[in-house]
Amino acid sequence: MVDRMLGTLTRYLRCMGYDTLSANSFPAGNPREDTFLLSLVGEEGRVLLTRDHELARRGQGGAVLIRSDDVLDQVWQLTALGLVAPEVVTSRCPLCNGLLSPATAEQVASAASYAPADQHGIPFFWCHHCGRLYWEGSHGNDLQQRLSTIRCEGACHSDW
Ligand SMILES: [Zn+2]
Structure with missing residues (x-):
């Protein structure tokens, strides 16, 4: 469960295959949103990721206080904690958290406006x-590249 303000991290986690809910998918302005998020996390056995110290404190062992504004540092933190690979x-x-399944020829054809022109040998x-x-x-090959720069060396991030 990813708090508001962490939309990029939400997409990254889904691209890494993790079942990721976003607080942004609930209507804004609920004065009891923190309580709502905490109870949902408890019911569904999720981990709450937040930049909010107070919310992280209330979430106790089920919450992680995300320390950086940089998404790669955020993924690094979760990697170092053993939560993600x-x-x-x-x-x-990445957009809706839905599970993907192999596409039919009709589905591939329906996406002709953005599918690659050369489709030979590509699983859709x-x-x-x-x-x-x-x-x-x-x-994004790009994304794989960026994630591969994350190394658990620990030396310069020993506070994690
Ligand atoms: Zn979707």
Whole structure:
């Protein structure tokens, strides 16, 4: 469960295959949102990720206070805590958290406006929840590159 203000981290976690809910998917302005998030986290056995000290404190062992504004540092922190492995896994829709399954020819054809022109040998995946097409590399080779720069050396981040 990812708090508001961490939208980029939400997409990264989904691109890494993690079942990730975002506080942004609930209507804004709920004065009891923190309590709502904490009870949902408890019910569903999720980990709460937040930049909010007070919320992290209330979440006790089920919450992680995210220390950096930089998304790679954030992923690094979660990697160092043993919560994630920094690898791209094409199993979940980065936009809606829906699970992906192999796409049919009709689904690939319906996404002709953004699918790669040369489709030979490319496995395609479909999000049934929001109706988007994905394929290996659509989450970004770029992203894999960035994640691969994350190394658990610990030396300069020993406070994590
Ligand atoms: Zn989707």
